[in-house]
Amino acid sequence: MKNLKQFTYDMIMAAYKAVKENLIKVDKAAVTFGVPKQIFRDRVLNKVNVKAKWGKESLFALDEEELLVNHLESLAQVWYGLNRAQLNVITSELAVKLGRRNSDDKLSNYWYYNFLKR
Incomplete structure (x- = not known):
């Protein structure tokens, strides 16, 4: 089974900021910041909210x-x-x-x- 890399919200936000400031392209940012390309691409193309959390929502705020x-x-x-x-x-x-x-x-x-x- 393929090992999945661990990535954090901060890694996605850093990559997102780099792309939005036109510093690097989406694929390069994904590799540079260690974020899965498709997950990152969905956020850049606004298919998924950048601030969206993973997993099930908590019962209490x-x-x-x-x-x-x-x-x-x-x-x-x-x-x-x-x-x-x-x-x-x-x-x-x-x-x-x-x-x-x-x-x-x-x-x-x-x-x-x-x-x-x-």
Whole structure:
């Protein structure tokens, strides 16, 4: 199986800026900045928004997650910790109240581990 190169949003933006300033052509920019040509070409030709994110959208907005993190930290300061299952249930209830989910089923461990990464 072919090894996929890792590239970042910053790499795409640097290449995009170089092309838009007419410094280099699209293919040359893709190679120079280590970005896959077709992914980069789609952004330059406005088929895909340059600022588009990859992957599935997060359940909560960044500011909502920040509020959640602050709340969890305040709970920890008063020695009230939550385990993974409790956090999944509470955040699932919050998502239902915000209209982001239809059911009261708890969130998966997949959501939990991605939340920890963010």
